Amino acid sequence: MRPDLEIIQEWIKPNSRVLDLGCGDGSLLHFLKTAKNVNEIGLEIDNENINSCIENGINVIEQNLDHGLSNFQSNSFDTVLLAQTLQALSNPDRLIDDMLRVGTNGIVTFPNFGNWKSRFYLSSKGRMPVSKFMPHQWYDTPNIHFCTVNDFDALCVEKEINILARTVVDSQHQGSWYMRAWPNFLGEIAIYHITKK
Amino acid sequence: MTNSIPTDSVGLVTPQTHHFDKPLTLRSGKILPSYDLVVETYGKLNADKSNAILICHALSGDHHAAGFHSVDDQKPGWWDACIGPGKAVDTNLFHVVSLNNLGGCAGSTGPASINPKTSKYYGPDFPVVTVRDWVNSQARLMDRLEIPKWAAVVGGSLGGMQALRWAISYPERLNHAICIAAAPKLSAQNIAFNEVARHSITSDPNFHRGHYLEEGTYPKQGLMLARMVGHITYLSDNAMRSKFGKSVAEIEEEGNNFGRDLRTGKLSFGFNADFQVESYLHYQGERFSENFDANTYLLMTKALDYFDPSVDYEGDLSKAFENCSCKFMLMSFSTDWRFPPERSRELVNDLLKARKQLSYVEIEADAGHDAFLLPIPRYIGAFSTYLKKVYSEITGHAS
Numbered sequence: 001m002r003p004d005l006e007i008i009q010e011w012i013k014p015n016s017r018v019l020d021l022g023c024g025d026g027s028l029l030h031f032l033k034t035a036k037n038v039n040e041i042g043l044e045i046d047n048e049n050i051n052s053c054i055e056n057g058i059n060v061i062e063q064n065l066d067h068g069l070s071n072f073q074s075n076s077f078d079t080v081l082l083a084q085t086l087q088a089l090s091n092p093d094r095l096i097d098d099m100l101r102v103g104t105n106g107i108v109t110f111p112n113f114g115n116w117k118s119r120f121y122l123s124s125k126g127r128m129p130v131s132k133f134m135p136h137q138w139y140d141t142p143n144i145h146f147c148t149v150n151d152f153d154a155l156c157v158e159k160e161i162n163i164l165a166r167t168v169v170d171s172q173h174q175g176s177w178y179m180r181a182w183p184n185f186l187g188e189i190a191i192y193h194i195t196k197k
Numbered sequence: 198m199t200n201s202i203p204t205d206s207v208g209l210v211t212p213q214t215h216h217f218d219k220p221l222t223l224r225s226g227k228i229l230p231s232y233d234l235v236v237e238t239y240g241k242l243n244a245d246k247s248n249a250i251l252i253c254h255a256l257s258g259d260h261h262a263a264g265f266h267s268v269d270d271q272k273p274g275w276w277d278a279c280i281g282p283g284k285a286v287d288t289n290l291f292h293v294v295s296l297n298n299l300g301g302c303a304g305s306t307g308p309a310s311i312n313p314k315t316s317k318y319y320g321p322d323f324p325v326v327t328v329r330d331w332v333n334s335q336a337r338l339m340d341r342l343e344i345p346k347w348a349a350v351v352g353g354s355l356g357g358m359q360a361l362r363w364a365i366s367y368p369e370r371l372n373h374a375i376c377i378a379a380a381p382k383l384s385a386q387n388i389a390f391n392e393v394a395r396h397s398i399t400s401d402p403n404f405h406r407g408h409y410l411e412e413g414t415y416p417k418q419g420l421m422l423a424r425m426v427g428h429i430t431y432l433s434d435n436a437m438r439s440k441f442g443k444s445v446a447e448i449e450e451e452g453n454n455f456g457r458d459l460r461t462g463k464l465s466f467g468f469n470a471d472f473q474v475e476s477y478l479h480y481q482g483e484r485f486s487e488n489f490d491a492n493t494y495l496l497m498t499k500a501l502d503y504f505d506p507s508v509d510y511e512g513d514l515s516k517a518f519e520n521c522s523c524k525f526m527l528m529s530f531s532t533d534w535r536f537p538p539e540r541s542r543e544l545v546n547d548l549l550k551a552r553k554q555l556s557y558v559e560i561e562a563d564a565g566h567d568a569f570l571l572p573i574p575r576y577i578g579a580f581s582t583y584l585k586k587v588y589s590e591i592t593g594h595a596s
Contacts, residue, residue, distance in 0.1 A: 017552070039552075039554075041549075041555075047575055050558060050579070051578055051579060051582050053556070054556060054579060054582045054583050054586060055582050055585075055586065057586050057590075059524075059554050059555055059556050060556050060557075061545060061549075061555070061556065061557045062557055062558050062559045063557075071542070071545070071546040071549065072549060073549070073550055076549070076550075076552070
């Protein structure tokens with residue numbers, strides 16, 4: 001199993017209600033449905049992804065996350081997931097508020113822009129980092145709000161969000177002791193388990 | 198003449214009539230002592246009777262949803278774009294049941310039928326039926342056909358409302374409700390359009406307070422006008438523009454035969470139809486008025502107006518959904534202004550509030566409300582993917 005999925009599924013209770021914001025083709029929810037028998041709903045806007053969700057038997061609602069979650073009741077889900085989507089949102093801070101209103105806990109994963117590769121790319125080339133993992137140019141990237149592990153930590157402090165767990169993995173979703181020791185420098189993908197204080 | 202029947206058609210079909218003797222108590226309190234329902238079926242019912250799909254028709258639809266009645270038919274059934282072998286509602290996989298609702302005018306008992314009590318046309322004395330009454334009659338049909346549970350109940354517009362009512366009234370008798378281009382209830386604007394349609398019918402001198410059949414006539418002008426108004430609400434501004442959007446300047450320049458004045462090809466400067474959209478509406482209205490019963494039209498629009506399942510739940514639709522056990526699939530179309538995507542999203546939100554299993558897809562389409570009848574690729578894609586999944590659920594393996 002992919003190490004990031006392994007980590008995430010540890011935090012999901014069996015038979016719980018899970019909302020996945022930007023659920024893609026539904027494979028994460030499908031995995032959780034199979035492994036944990038969760039009662040799932042995914043939100044997605046891409047046509048092909050929506051079709052894949054339907055094909056996978058995943059409940060999917062076409063909804064733009066930039067319009068918020070006002071149509072969801074407070075505390076109506078156990079866990080709200082935001083996997084690799086944070087950086088593409090117009091108002092990531094507001095959506096995090098909303099996800100912690102709708103769910104009793106949240107799981108956020110995002111590409112860590114504080115990673116040494118990004119730093120090296122920017123400082124040596126003087127240009128916005130482009131990699132196999134993040135292949136877009138600055139002008140056509142859907143990722144409009146990059147942040148670092150330290151940035152996210154700061155946001156959690158500011159918003160009085162409780163970090164239940166935090167870890168980092170590389171772009172191959174592998175973790176290591178040295179990554180965990182210097183997460184903001186070595187981690188490529190950050191994984192947070194958060195809740196309201 | 199279709200010459201040959203397309204290979205993706207269900208082919209030639211013959212409607213069947215089922216007679217029901219057990220009186221049906223209607224929502225209004227009135228009782229229909231006996232009635233007929235005319236039905237078409239496509240595709241085979243499997244051994245454990247688990248692959249049946251009910252199709253619910255909209256305002257002017259009937260049981261003839263797919264295929265042809267004769268090789269000379271100009272057009273197939275009203276939802277042939279979606280029902281047939283290999284189509285979204287795949288008749289190779291499913292047994293499809295489609296009926297004409299009570300109060301209709303295509304063979305099921307309605308205002309144009311003979312009242313056995315009086316041996317005269319029911320006419321305006323046919324009781325007002327509601328969506329709930331239709332669903333109750335459909336449940337009796339289901340018993341008659343010995344179908345224990347629908348794999349899915351499917352409908353667009355007023356048909357989608359029947360699918361919702363099924364989910365609420367008979368939660369244990371369907372696995373999926375597929376509700377397309379519908380709404381939780383009508384808006385004041387929707388009702389206003391319906392009232393214009395009704396008023397145009399009832400104010401036609403040939404309406405005779407609904408007893409026009411006794412008088413050997415029918416309110417042609419009123420029915421035409423009703424359909425013309427209705428038709429405007431089915432199309433989007435864009436769809437009309439791209440279909441008929443010739444400007445005065447273009448007509449003058451082309452000098453073609455848009456206007457009635459065929460000799461000059463110029464604008465008539467009278468009150469005949471100069472613009473294509475005018476003759477289109479006239480044609481639609483005229484064709485419809487010759488094939489549809491005016492009292493049925495009044496009745497169907499009333500059924501729409503009265504639809505509001507929240508009525509039994511203090512106006513809270515989410516409470517109406519609480520006992521539902523089926524899964525829901527909702528679809529809407531971007532330019533539909535009769536039942537726009539916002540109305541479907543209201544349904545989505547109430548279903549979420551009731552913690553139901555649902556999917557919702559919003560389809561970019563230019564055609565307005567009519568889009569649900571058309572072979573729009575993304576629509577058909579989502580629709581067939583969903584039903585393939587339904588099929589793999591009932592058979593326990595992928596189709």
